[in-house]
Amino acid sequence: MNFLTSILNSRYFFWVLLITPSIFLIHGYLTERLYYGELMHATGEFSGRLLILTMSVTPLKLMLPNAQWPIWLLQRRRYLGIATFGYALLHTLLYIENIGNLSNIFEESVAFEYWTGWLGFLIFVVLSVTSNNQSVRLLKLGWKKLHRWIYVAAFFSFLHWIFVAFDFLPGLIHALVLVGMEMIRIWKSNQ
Secondary structure (H helix, E strand, O other): OHHHHHHHOOHHHHHHHHHHHHHHHHHHHHOOOOOHHHHHHHHHHHHHHHHHHHHHHHHHHHHOOOOOHHHHHHOOHHHHHHHHHHHHHHHHHHHHHHHOOHHHHHHHHOOHHHHHHHHHHHHHHHHHHOOOHHHHHHHOHHHHHHHOOHHHHHHHHHHHHHHHOOOOHHHHHHHHHHHHHHHHHHHHHOO
16 A cells, blocks of 8 residues: 555656646647647647646635645646646647748737737746746745736636637636636635
8 A cells, every 4th residue: 555655646657647648649649540620629628627727726725624635736736737838838839830830820829819828828938937946946925926827827828718719618617617716715715
């Protein structure tokens, strides 16, 4: 049992769990089992769902103060955030590769459904670059203020999902789940 616990608590095991879907997605795309639209959808959805999980850790801990698994997730929240960015990066690189040149990217980026995604992604870049212990030490209290920008990134990312999708309902449902979790966090924090 001790060996199993050490494996489950290993950050390497957790990273394998987070990365495995991307390996299957990339392999499916390279072997032409998945087409561009399917991979775009899957990478965006993985990023969105990991974002919800990342941001739900504190509300879950507040709702279930005696449960151990929210604490386990809290200890790995930074990894979840980096994985969120990783899937968003894969999503973005795939888009850039498909469009093929910067002029077309700039031309499309003025449309609401695209600039919202770009803005969310750029915030994710800053947050992921500063998601390390050295940045926490250097920025001190400013680190927490900076990482509150996750709310802005989430807002624009879900707007992007809702407006770029052929069916807006899944993006809206995911956004409402996140809003619900944040409302629980605010309610529980003010009790």
